[in-house]
Amino acid sequence: MSLISSRLLTEPAPLSWIVHQRWHPWLVLGLVCVGAFVGQLDATIVQLALPSLGATFDAPLQHVSWVALAYLLAFASFLPIFGRLCEMFGRKSLYIVGYALFIVASALCGLAATLEQLLLFRVLQGIGGSLLGANSIAILVATVPTEARGRALGYFAAAQAIGMSAGPALGGFILANLGWRWIFWVTVPFGALAIIIGWLALPRSTIGARKSFDFGGALLIGPALILIVATLNHMSHWGLFSPVTLGSFSLAALLLWLLARQERASSSPLIDPRLFQSPSFRCGTLAVILAYALLYGTFFLMSFALGHGYGEPLAEVGLRLAIVPVAIGLTAPFSARIKDRMGEGLISVVAMLLCGLGVTIMMLSVGVSPNHRLLDTMAFTLIGIGLGLFIAPTNNWTIASVPAELAGAAGSTLNLMRVLGTSLGVAVGATTLAWRLSEVTGKDRDWLTADSESLLTAVHESLPALLVIAVAAALVAWRGAPAGKAAQLT
Template identity: 30%
Template sequence: MAVAAPRTVAETDAPPSGGRPGLTLIAVCFGLFMVGLDSTVVHIANPAIQADLGASFGELQWIINSYLLALAVFLIPAGKLGDRFGRKRLYLSGVAIFAVASVAIGLAGSVEGVLVFRALQGISAAMLMPQTIALLRATFPREKFGMAVGVWGGVSSVAIAGGPLVSGLLVDSVGWEWVFHINAPIALIGIVVGALVIKETPKVVEGRLDLVGVVLLALVLLGVVFAVVQAQVWGWGSAATIGIFAASAVLFALFVRVESRVEFPLLPLGMFRSAGLSVGGVVFVANFFAMLGVTFLITLFLLNTLGNSTTRAGVLMLPLSAIAIPAAPIGAMLTAKVGARRVAALGLVLMAIGLALLTQVDAGTSYWRMAVPFVVIGLGSGFAIPSGADLIVGGAPVHLAGVASGFQTTCIQVGGAIGTAVLSAIIAAKVAPAVLGAGLPESAQEAAAAGVVFEGLPAVSDAFVGGLHVGLVVAAVLCAAVAALVMVAVCEPARHDVATVLEETVEGSAGDL
């Protein structure tokens, strides 16, 4: 099959408008590094936050999900606002708000305060992320844009991979608050450098912002995740749980109706005629359902069940996160050689195998029986990301490629939020009867669901590990099912070169518009 010409948003942009490309790249990497770091540091810090502030198991989930949901909901609107009001302005504003929210999390002194400022972190991350790649596109000449994309992806990968270790060191040495406070000096330097070297881009006004679509999508996402999390307390068959799910379904139908009629929709429905784009979105949902959901539970297992220090837990998690650094470029090369369809399916199958292998791990097994599956899962995820991006961004019409990128990043956040909620619900359902059977008060269920060991009551810990295994099986089955869907539903799309696949991956990760 002939290699298709690259199809990216950059082709439709105006020529670079001057500025200092190298310095601009350095400037946007400060904001990028903060967001990448905060996507993984919180998992290691969560048990310390729970111990200090008395957070419930459900609140621990919301510390992660409030960030993911805010980022998912505001990502596409923030990209459009950058076009309207200036990308430099919105980027620097996002960095500043992210820093303020980070400091406020450490000073909040209550779980409610942490949740509010975590959501604000998510909003500010949505403000700055689309602008990073847009500023690079506006500054770098086309022939050097691929190099900038490589640096962008490298900085993001290093930040994500180093998050657990950085978090462990900070929690052990100066307290969990510094997991967030560390963003302040990074942001301060980034704002000063950005203000001096970034050149503002021309403002683009293209139709009205679909505020009704934004509100409806926000309510749908919030409703689904809230119902899954609260079902652990209310029960899956309760009127409240069923009512919220039903209301979310009605709101989603209304969202589809609005998007089909509004002149400038938030999410043009016509682009979903492409099977590759639609299934590519499912690839990202399944990928991050497994990655973020399992990471949340494995971290609790390492810290609370096995009793590791936060620093040691961060080191033990490195095989899962650090493998992403070489895996994504390898996945891009494979995508260019054999096609996105096969590589996406291969990546998800590898994830399913790694997740299945993890079910052999319990409190008494060797760490190496955990480390090898970590590498397999991370490698599979690294393969699925660039191939999924090629299905989505490469499969979209040129004029909708930017919106497709935003759709991709929304799928990442939604998949992570739902994965965390669903797998946590499985754990909670598994430990509840064990806690009552052991004669412990009902209030002990929260600690048991977080993997805390009760001396002399091994049945409770066994229930947590059993719930972890069930969650791993659910994630593995989902990945395997989506791999089959990719092979059945998607015709092999035109193959792009490695540089184009990497560019699509970066644009999708930034939610670029």
């Protein structure tokens, strides 16, 4: 039995000829960049498709939002689990398995006949994506030479930005010309090619001292995250102070308390509690959650406003929404230089002021102004620039706030918080839109039967939630950012 398990856990050797080529590290970099591209592409492409999926399956807002949430929560719940398993048993085999699971689940999503089937396959897709996310940076760092690592990480970040930017534009084209099933099938060829390259090129893992596995943390983290997001997503239907809502939040708080207690007691916790001893790290992680909640809350609400409120062609909607991630990608490279002049705290406030101004312009535009195209474009640009100035500096000072030996754990935790923020943004967008729509049209109407004027009014009245998120992010970042950086430069 031990011989069988040993063989199953033995990773396939790479092709010797490929390993000895000078370009081998860059081939591996290309492989992990494909994973980064596909992951971000899937996250943004589905946001645009949610209205179409809701119409196809005749689903209310809270139900159709789970097409996005099922993937995100599965990704977040399994990310720390797979991160530890890959440390214990090696990364290559699990990375290839992650790609295989991702593309099989993607193909099944495109074949789904019911919403329930689609949600199940999205969970499987999220598990596959989590295996990729838990491995990509570690594989890159282990393969690329130290002197080229900074450049490689830059290419990796660029692949993420390109995937996020391409999602709305490509999604709009696919929805307009091929139908929603192709938004899932489009990633399958990329994944199939990556499996072949991974099998031939990825080096075998170097496994260090075997750590114990935190079974208690693994059992608690998923239910806690799912319950929080599910309660936020269905709160408009249950009622803010209903027994179900209050009971769900109470149970989620209990699970989080048990998780924190378990992690403090574990010798090898999935989420290292020492990270949260730093006030700056606590504030930084919350700021990251809020930033991504703002980004994906904007995607959710404006997808419904542009596509079904104004009835714009989906290809045009995708191009318009792509302004936000493109602005993020163009601004982020300059954020470090601007941060050095302004300081971490001030740049965070200025960045979120730009985001808040963008949300305010949307509030003056959606369902109000006849010049909504121009105003929306201005708003998307400001939000993208603001997030581009906010995210990278916040990540940097958050990781820098913990001891060097915890930097890897800090980066993994921030990745988890990013996914959690995305989930919260979708949930907040869905619950506020459903709540306002029920107030505008009456309890017996939903978005499928609402006229365009009512839907635009509901989106307009939901946008203040994004403004609250932007203000909260600015305050949290100002509180947690280290002081004195700008003063040192004057």
